Amino acid sequence: MQTITRRQALVLGSGAAVFMTVGDVSPLFATPAEADAEIAKFTGGKAAEKGKISIDLPEIAENGNTVPLQVTVESPMTDKDYISDILVVADGNPRPGIATFHLTPLSGKATAATRIRLQTTEYIIVVAKTNDGKFFTDRKQVKVTIGGCGG
Amino acid sequence: MKRSIITSVGAAGAVAGLFAVAALFPVEAPAQAKKVAPLITTGDASVRPWKRYSDWPQRDMSKFNTLANLVSPPAPKEPKKIAGPVTGDVANGQKLVADRTRGGSCLACHVMGPAGNADLPGNVGPDLSEIGNAGREDEWLVNYVTDPRVYNPESTMPPWGTHGLFNEQEINDIVAFLKTLKSPAKFRSPLDDPMKRPAPVETRDNLDDLQNPGMWAVEKAQELWKAKGPLGSACVTCHANTATLKSWSVSMPKFEPRMDKVIGVEEFIYRHAKATTGADWLMQSNENTALAVYLRYLSNGQIIKVDTTSPGAKAALERGKALSARKLGQLNFACTDCHDPSKGGLKWIRGQWLGEQKGQYDHFPTWRTSLQSIWDIRKRFQWCQVNIRADELPPDAKEYGDLELYLASVNSGLKMNVPGIRH
Amino acid sequence: MAEKPRLKVPKEAKKGEIIELKTLLSHVMETGLRKDAQGNVIPRKIINKFTCEFNGKPVFSADIEPAVAANPYIQFNAKVNESGTFKFTWVDDDGTVTTTEEKITVV
Numbered sequence: 001m002q003t004i005t006r007r008q009a010l011v012l013g014s015g016a017a018v019f020m021t022v023g024d025v026s027p028l029f030a031t032p033a034e035a036d037a038e039i040a041k042f043t044g045g046k047a048a049e050k051g052k053i054s055i056d057l058p059e060i061a062e063n064g065n066t067v068p069l070q071v072t073v074e075s076p077m078t079d080k081d082y083i084s085d086i087l088v089v090a091d092g093n094p095r096p097g098i099a100t101f102h103l104t105p106l107s108g109k110a111t112a113a114t115r116i117r118l119q120t121t122e123y124i125i126v127v128a129k130t131n132d133g134k135f136f137t138d139r140k141q142v143k144v145t146i147g148g149c150g151g
Numbered sequence: 152m153k154r155s156i157i158t159s160v161g162a163a164g165a166v167a168g169l170f171a172v173a174a175l176f177p178v179e180a181p182a183q184a185k186k187v188a189p190l191i192t193t194g195d196a197s198v199r200p201w202k203r204y205s206d207w208p209q210r211d212m213s214k215f216n217t218l219a220n221l222v223s224p225p226a227p228k229e230p231k232k233i234a235g236p237v238t239g240d241v242a243n244g245q246k247l248v249a250d251r252t253r254g255g256s257c258l259a260c261h262v263m264g265p266a267g268n269a270d271l272p273g274n275v276g277p278d279l280s281e282i283g284n285a286g287r288e289d290e291w292l293v294n295y296v297t298d299p300r301v302y303n304p305e306s307t308m309p310p311w312g313t314h315g316l317f318n319e320q321e322i323n324d325i326v327a328f329l330k331t332l333k334s335p336a337k338f339r340s341p342l343d344d345p346m347k348r349p350a351p352v353e354t355r356d357n358l359d360d361l362q363n364p365g366m367w368a369v370e371k372a373q374e375l376w377k378a379k380g381p382l383g384s385a386c387v388t389c390h391a392n393t394a395t396l397k398s399w400s401v402s403m404p405k406f407e408p409r410m411d412k413v414i415g416v417e418e419f420i421y422r423h424a425k426a427t428t429g430a431d432w433l434m435q436s437n438e439n440t441a442l443a444v445y446l447r448y449l450s451n452g453q454i455i456k457v458d459t460t461s462p463g464a465k466a467a468l469e470r471g472k473a474l475s476a477r478k479l480g481q482l483n484f485a486c487t488d489c490h491d492p493s494k495g496g497l498k499w500i501r502g503q504w505l506g507e508q509k510g511q512y513d514h515f516p517t518w519r520t521s522l523q524s525i526w527d528i529r530k531r532f533q534w535c536q537v538n539i540r541a542d543e544l545p546p547d548a549k550e551y552g553d554l555e556l557y558l559a560s561v562n563s564g565l566k567m568n569v570p571g572i573r574h
Numbered sequence: 575m576a577e578k579p580r581l582k583v584p585k586e587a588k589k590g591e592i593i594e595l596k597t598l599l600s601h602v603m604e605t606g607l608r609k610d611a612q613g614n615v616i617p618r619k620i621i622n623k624f625t626c627e628f629n630g631k632p633v634f635s636a637d638i639e640p641a642v643a644a645n646p647y648i649q650f651n652a653k654v655n656e657s658g659t660f661k662f663t664w665v666d667d668d669g670t671v672t673t674t675e676e677k678i679t680v681v
Binding site: 090 | 592593605607628631632633635636638640642643648649650651
């Protein structure tokens with residue numbers, strides 16, 4: 001499994017995003033670095049392993065007003081071993097935060113779905129935390145387009 | 152976003168003397184009424200003066216065709232002669248072809264090599280990534296962009312020059328850019344290639360109120376059904392058994408001889424409610440839209456079948472078909488340019504799929520996710536027009552009735568499925 | 575918002591079954607980034623928190639940002655071991671709390 005390291009510098013807001021570059025990013029939008037800063041707050045700077053997460057998103061969204069999102073994390077969800085929190089951020093929205101889900105063993109399954117607003121083609125990044133403080137992550141891109149003839 | 156306001160017309164007294172009401176008031180309207188429905192047959196059914204929605208583009212396009220007016224400048228009789236090779240700013244040309252504020256622009260319909268980062272271009276027009284090698288003279292390129300009709304009178308493409316979307320120097324810049332296009336576009340992913348992009352499939356359950364806010368209109372309409380109007384009656388007074396209305400909306404729109412005009416569900420609601428309960432539910436008001444959803448919803452599963460045989464309906468159908476082929480607005484598009492598969496139908500404009508006419512009526516009124524509101528078919532017509540840079544007509548315009556009858560006839564045989572949920 | 579929440583929760587389940595719950599509250603979810611016709615910023619007003627408890631114990635909750643779409647839809651799972659009552663709450667930026675309950679019979 002690929003380990004992506006988060007340098008302590010990210011917590012301070014300096015330094016570029018370590019593992020992702022995105023295409024054109026308008027200066028009016030949040031940058032990947034701001035999304036990374038949100039993630040660093042969530043993980044306390046700890047490394048997140050890539051894996052265990054499936055992100056259900058359309059590949060193309062005809063508009064960014066209401067894009068369905070479902071995240072699922074592999075976990076037995078027992079009292080001893082469960083996902084306690086799932087962070088969802090975007091790297092091309094005016095602000096990176098989307099939602100943080102908090103789960104318990106009573107959740108039964110580590111999954112949550114909602115509908116989100118996306119400003120532009122961008123990555124959704126999910127970070128999951130286990131009850132004993134381990135972090136997993138993955139990301140998925142959505143192409144967001146708007147009307148064809150200028151409308 | 153709040154739309155439309157009910158304008159209250161006044162007390163029942165004002166209402167009583169002013170309108171022509173046909174037919175009687177039955178206790179329970181029978182399923183196949185031999186009597187005709189009471190209607191207010193004079194006056195307008197929508198807000199007057201008609202003012203475009205304030206959050207829509209406010210461009211004045213009165214110099215170009217509408218469904219009611221033929222005023223667009225004519226196409227040039229022949230191509231203009233261009234003396235020598237064209238010089239232009241290639242970088243500016245590359246920007247212009249991707250500039251959405253210019254009505255598209257080119258990238259909406261054409262793949263063009265690196266333009267727009269090859270990010271979701273459309274394929275209504277041919278791929279121009281190698282046009283620089285196609286052996287076209289500069290004169291041909293300049294004239295084609297200025298006004299394609301000098302070479303192809305049936306062209307779908309806007310007359311960018313004749314209609315003032317680009318000036319002469321900008322067209323030269325665009326042509327200079329086109330001349331540099333000599334190799335196939337490099338797409339970052341198959342999704343960016345319109346020839347490989349799969350057509351969108353609507354998988355949401357449109358009748359699930361947790362998926363489709365359009366369904367909340369059904370609940371609202373059921374309340375309105377019981378609400379007493381100024382004349383003291385409500386819909387429920389004559390229509391307690393809504394099952395008898397099951398086959399009604401699939402027969403709409405209808406040519407209405409009393410008005411010499413095609414009436415759709417929304418206009419009917421205004422004119423019928425006004426005549427029977429006194430309620431003032433103008434077209435595109437929240438109440439009218441909720442009831443339009445409800446009356447269609449009552450027909451869900453029934454087959455759309457509109458009358459096109461009466462003399463009035465036949466004439467309206469012919470007019471509607473002709474209107475669907477009329478070039479409108481600054482972009483000079485007819486409905487058929489985008490929605491007939493022989494032209495732009497079933498292709499992409501940028502990242503938006505162009506459906507064909509069959510399948511474009513059975514789900515109206517529909518919830519629109521991009522605009523977070525329920526739209527009836529007349530509003531959809533109006534928005535299309537404004538976005539191709541043509542002035543819209545008021546929702547009860549007779550031209551919309553003709554067009555709607557034509558569209559409904561193309562959709563005959565499909566099952567009603569309302570409210571829809573769409574982009 | 576005085577609108578009632580909309581829910582899809584099974585009325586019955588087997589002991590130990592993991593059920594799916596769907597919730598929606600009608601709410602404009604004003605992001606605070608939009609401007610009105612005069613150019614003034616329309617103030618933010620969103621549902622910022624959703625919680626679900628079962629028989630008083632926390633099951634699932636969400637901290638919600640303006641990037642969640644209007645009429646916030648939240649879907650999640652719950653493992654039910656006994657009959658009881660789900661309690662759902664939505665908290666608005668202005669402090670308003672909307673709450674509703676659903677009973678379930680577990681066999």
